Structures are given as structure tokens and as C-alpha cells.
Amino acid sequence: MIQQVENPILEIHDLTVSYDQSPVLWNVDLSLPEGKLIGILGPNGAGKSTLIKAIMGLVQASGGYVKIFDKDLDQVRNRISYVPQRESVDWNFPASVLDVVLMGTYGKLGLFKRPGKKEKELAHSCLEKVGMSAFASRQISELSGGQQQRVFIARALAQEADLYLMDEPFAGVDMATETAIFQLLQEMSKEGKTIVVVHHDIHSAMSYFEWIIMLNLHLVASGPKQEVVSEELLRKTYGGKLNLLTKVTDLIRKKEFNPLKN
Amino acid sequence: MMTIDTNAFLIIFTASLIAISCGLLGVFMMLRKMSMTGDAISHAVLPGIVIGFFISGTQRGIEVIIGAGLLGILATLIIDWLRKKAKVQLDASIGITFTLLFAIGIILINMLAYKVDLDQECVLYGEIAYLPIDLWITKSGFSLGPRITWLAVLNLLLVITFIWLLFKELKLTSFDESFGIVLGIPAGAINLALMSMVSYTTVSSFEAVGAILVVALLVVPPATAFLWTKQIKSLIKLTIGIGIGISVIGYYLAFWLDSSIAGMMVSVAGFVFLTSAVLTSKKSKFKFGTQSKEEAFSS
Numbered sequence: 154m155i156q157q158v159e160n161p162i163l164e165i166h167d168l169t170v171s172y173d174q175s176p177v178l179w180n181v182d183l184s185l186p187e188g189k190l191i192g193i194l195g196p197n198g199a200g201k202s203t204l205i206k207a208i209m210g211l212v213q214a215s216g217g218y219v220k221i222f223d224k225d226l227d228q229v230r231n232r233i234s235y236v237p238q239r240e241s242v243d244w245n246f247p248a249s250v251l252d253v254v255l256m257g258t259y260g261k262l263g264l265f266k267r268p269g270k271k272e273k274e275l276a277h278s279c280l281e282k283v284g285m286s287a288f289a290s291r292q293i294s295e296l297s298g299g300q301q302q303r304v305f306i307a308r309a310l311a312q313e314a315d316l317y318l319m320d321e322p323f324a325g326v327d328m329a330t331e332t333a334i335f336q337l338l339q340e341m342s343k344e345g346k347t348i349v350v351v352h353h354d355i356h357s358a359m360s361y362f363e364w365i366i367m368l369n370l371h372l373v374a375s376g377p378k379q380e381v382v383s384e385e386l387l388r389k390t391y392g393g394k395l396n397l398l399t400k401v402t403d404l405i406r407k408k409e410f411n412p413l414k415n
Numbered sequence: 416m417m418t419i420d421t422n423a424f425l426i427i428f429t430a431s432l433i434a435i436s437c438g439l440l441g442v443f444m445m446l447r448k449m450s451m452t453g454d455a456i457s458h459a460v461l462p463g464i465v466i467g468f469f470i471s472g473t474q475r476g477i478e479v480i481i482g483a484g485l486l487g488i489l490a491t492l493i494i495d496w497l498r499k500k501a502k503v504q505l506d507a508s509i510g511i512t513f514t515l516l517f518a519i520g521i522i523l524i525n526m527l528a529y530k531v532d533l534d535q536e537c538v539l540y541g542e543i544a545y546l547p548i549d550l551w552i553t554k555s556g557f558s559l560g561p562r563i564t565w566l567a568v569l570n571l572l573l574v575i576t577f578i579w580l581l582f583k584e585l586k587l588t589s590f591d592e593s594f595g596i597v598l599g600i601p602a603g604a605i606n607l608a609l610m611s612m613v614s615y616t617t618v619s620s621f622e623a624v625g626a627i628l629v630v631a632l633l634v635v636p637p638a639t640a641f642l643w644t645k646q647i648k649s650l651i652k653l654t655i656g657i658g659i660g661i662s663v664i665g666y667y668l669a670f671w672l673d674s675s676i677a678g679m680m681v682s683v684a685g686f687v688f689l690t691s692a693v694l695t696s697k698k699s700k701f702k703f704g705t706q707s708k709e710e711a712f713s714s
Contacts, residue, residue, distance in 0.1 A: 235594065252586070
């Protein structure tokens with residue numbers, strides 16, 4: 154079930170990515186609508202992060218192309234925001250929370266210019282949105298995992314983009330924070346921002362995302378949640394992983410009293 | 416007595432300038448986890464120095480600095496290529512690259528030794544004590560003071576300008592390189608620019624402290640400062656302070672024990688580092704994080 158859309162905000166055409174000759178993404182072909190909260194689901198090693206990195210030009214595609222806002226990446230960098238995985242950096246780095254959030258403004262500032270009062274105000278308001286205002290002057294080495302994740306989200310907000318790509322922003326985040334951040338993302342999508350999130354937990358994915366992409370080296374599905382979430386497609390995505398499969402079937406059975414239905 | 420004091424001042428002053436230049440660049444090398452790449456560069460520039468020396472016929476030629484700069488960048492590129500394309504581990508690719516280039520440099524010195532006034536001793540160890548007699552004399556015969564001091568002043572000015580201009584970019588690409596790339600910041604070019612500055616600084620300093628000890632000045636002061644602070648601005652200030660401190664103490668210890676000044680500076684640096692490591696491991700007594708400050712603020 155792959156649904157293509159008219160006037161897509163993001164169009165991926167026949168994208169293939171390989172590391173050392175072995176492909177990790179095969180012929181991914183999809184298009185995404187504007188102003189939606191979109192989840193990318195799939196088992197470990199399904200190529201979810203690779204897909205995000207290929208969109209951002211961080212890994213080289215061996216075939217196919219990506220168009221964002223119907224343009225090449227380099228023309229629209231200022232309109233795209235990126236949240237990398239928390240483990241991708243060393244949090245022992247000597248910087249304060251505010252320093253890191255300010256980095257989100259560097260793209261629009263350009264070379265040589267320093268962030269000024271305007272950028273600092275923006276950074277503070279982004280910290281407020283993720284509930285981290287009180288931590289602005291704290292060193293990042295003194296944060297918990299969930300706080301680090303919120304700092305990364307605040308940094309992405311400071312980019313003031315139209316399209317947000319987030320790589321597992323909920324890894325190691327407690328339930329309360331996860332709910333708060335999802336609410337923030339839902340508000341943003343109501344304002345017309347498009348948010349693409351790599352996500353692990355199928356259960357919460359079903360309650361929050363409007364559009365779901367299922368990936369397992371190949372693209373299994375891409376479409377509105379109501380049409381995509383079926384036992385068959387989930388089996389196809391997580392197939393072979395027996396343990397997970399039973400959990401998935403459980404979930405499907407529970408579907409009647411899922412928030413999805415209401 | 417007067418002359419000895421002037422000489423002492425000049426040597427300490429020059430040594431401090433060199434230690435500060437190296438330390439400032441070393442801070443960013445350390446934050447990029449590239450301290451050993453600095454080591455590699457300082458050795459790999461040797462063939463560049465020899466070739467530049469051979470072309471210009473003098474140590475003072477701009478060719479020497481260009482030759483060394485090119486070799487430094489070449490070394491960085493080879494290390495990067497071995498690591499990313501040939502899948503060699505970082506430490507192994509550093510080890511292979513700089514020993515190979517250094518060996519080529521040694522062979523070149525031997526082959527060209529009869530043509531140029533350059534020996535391994537000078538390149539490897541340097542000698543800052545000769546600084547006061549190596550004067551910069553203009554064509555009219557007017558002495559402007561020690562040549563190496565002028566080189567060190569110029570070097571420090573360029574290093575400060577470089578870091579001041581690119582501070583934000585250096586900070587971002589050191590912390591999260593892929594985010595920098597996503598923002599469209601030329602992370603690769605900034606990395607190469609930093610490596611070129613390290614190469615240039617190494618060449619500019621090698622007559623004074625030699626190719627081996629310059630590594631210590633790149634690595635040890637920033638590493639020591641990082642034990643004490645987790646803020647980038649105080650990290651830089653502390654690194655500068657340590658650079659000046661080891662120059663003063665190193666000079667007087669060397670004077671007292673009649674030993675190598677550069678050697679003594681680095682020994683002092685090593686001692687300061689070890690002492691700091693022992694002291695900061697007893698965290699309860701010496702707490703420097705911002706967390707404690709904030710708690711104090713809110714109470």
C-alpha cells in the first residue's frame with residue numbers, strides 16, 4: 154500500500170543506498186503530503202535512519218533522487234530541520250544548553266556572523282517550548298538522556314524550518330516527556346509544518362501519527378494511518394521477528410479500544 | 416646581568432607565544448578527538464620542510480611554510496582516506512601515515528644534507544636557547560630583535576584571527592559535524608583550514624621547540640584545562656594560562672638544572688597534567704560544574 158500524493162513536500166524517487174556494496178535501502182519510492190505528522194516504522198536495521206540521512210545528504214545514494222519542496226536539497230537547506238540521534242555526539246563537549254540550541258540558528262546566520270540578541274531570544278523561546286527554560290545555562294554534560302533529547306529538539310525548532318526530520322527523538326525519553334513532545338509536534342503540524350519522525354514504539358505511533366511509512370529495506374507502506382495499519386502490512390514489515398510479531402498481533406487485536414478508532 | 420634578563424624574558428615570552436598558539440589550536444583538535452592527528456601532522460610536515468628548504472635555500476623562505484602546509488593537508492587527507500575508504504582504524508591510519516611521511520623526510524635530509532644546512536637534530540628537537548643570537552637584521556644593518564620571536568608573534572596573531580573568525584563554525588563542527596553539514600556549513604573546508612593552521616604552527620615553532628615537543632604543546636595544556644572546566648571560554652583561557660605557566664617554570668627549571676628549555680617545559684606540562692588528574696579525580700573537594708552553581712543560585 155503505497156499512496157502517492159499531489160504536490161508533495163518531499164518526493165523520493167527510486168532511492169537506493171548501499172554501504173560497502175550491500176544495499177540497506179532498495180528502490181524506495183514515495184511522496185509525502187504537507188502539514189502532517191509522519192512516522193517511519195520498521196524493525197532494527199530496516200534502514201529508517203539511513204532514509205533520513207539520505208534525505209539530508211549525509212549518506213550518498215547509489216541510485217535515485219530526493220526532491221524537497223520540488224527543489225534540490227542545497228536550494229532549500231534553510232527550510233529543513235534535522236534532529237540526529239542523541240548518541241551521535243559526545244555530550245561531554247564544553248557547551249551550555251543555550252549554546253547548543255543557538256547552533257540551530259547558525260544556518261541562517263551564515264559564515265563569520267555571531268548569534269546576537271535576536272537569536273538568543275529565539276533560542277530561549279525554543280527551550281521554553283520543550284520545557285527546558287530552567288536549564289539554559291547548564292552544561293550539556295550534566296543533562297539526563299531525556300533532557301539531551303529535548304535540547305536537540307529545541308535546536309531543531311531554532312532552525313525555524315518547514316520540514317522537520319527527526320531520528321528517534323523518543324529513544325530513552327520517559328512517557329510524560331514523550332507525550333509533551335508529541336503534543337508540541339501535533340501543534341506544529343497544525344500550523345502547517347511537516348514532521349517526519351523515526352519511531353520505535355508501534356503502540357504510541359498509532360495514536361499520534363497521521364501518516365505512516367513502513368520500512369524494511371524495501372518500502373512496505375506509505376499512506377494515511379487508517380489505510381496503512383493492517384495486520385498484513387505489519388507482518389510484512391516486522392515479519393520473521395517472531396517475538397515482535399506476536400506483540401504486533403496483540404496490538405491489532407486491541408485495535409477496538411485503541412485511541413486510533415476514536 | 417642586564418643582558419641575561421633580557422634574554423630570559425625573550426625566551427620565556429617566545430615560548431609562551433608558541434605554547435599559546437599550539438594550545439588554542441589544540442583545544443579544537445582535542446574537542447574533535449583529533450589530538451593524535453595533530454601529532455601526525457607535526458611529523459608529516461618534515462618532507463615539506465626539507466623540500467621547501469631545498470627550493471628556497473634558506474630556513475626563512477615562505478616555501479618552507481608552504482611545503483609544510485601542503486604536507487600537513489596531505490597527511491590529513493591520507494588519514495581520512497585510509498579510515499573512510501580503506502576501512503583502516505583511525506589509530507592505525509595515523510600511525511602508518513605520519514611514520515611513512517616522517518621517514519621520507521629523514522631520507523630527504525640525508526640525501527640533500529650536503530646542499531642545505533639542515534640536520535635532524537634541529538628539526539627533531541629545536542633549541543629555543545639560541546633564540547637571542549638569531550637576530551632579524553634589516554638590509555641597513557639595523558637589528559629588530561630575535562627572528563623566532565617575530566615568527567611566533569605573527570603565528571599567534573594568525574591563530575587568534577582564525578579562531579576568532581571561525582569560532583562558531585569550529586564549535587559546531589567539533590560538537591556535531593553532520594548537523595553542520597545539514598546546515599550547509601562547509602565542514603570539510605573548515606576541517607582542512609584547521610589542519611593547515613596546525614601545520615603552519617608546527618613549522619613556525621619547530622626551530623624553537625622541535626617537531627616532537629610541539630605535539631606535547633598541542634595536546635597537554637588543553638587536556639589539562641579540560642580536567643578543570645566544562646565551559647569552552649574558560650577552557651581556552653585556562654589553556655592560555657597553562658601555556659604561560661609552563662614556559663616560565665620550564666625556563667627557570669632548565670636554567671637551574673642546565674637542561675633543555677623545551678624539554679623542561681613539556682615535563683612541567685606533564686607534571687601539571689598528572690597533578691590535575693589526581694586532584695580532579697577527587698571530585699568532592701573540587702567541584703567546578705555549573706550544576707552546583709545553579710543550585711546555589713536557586714536556593
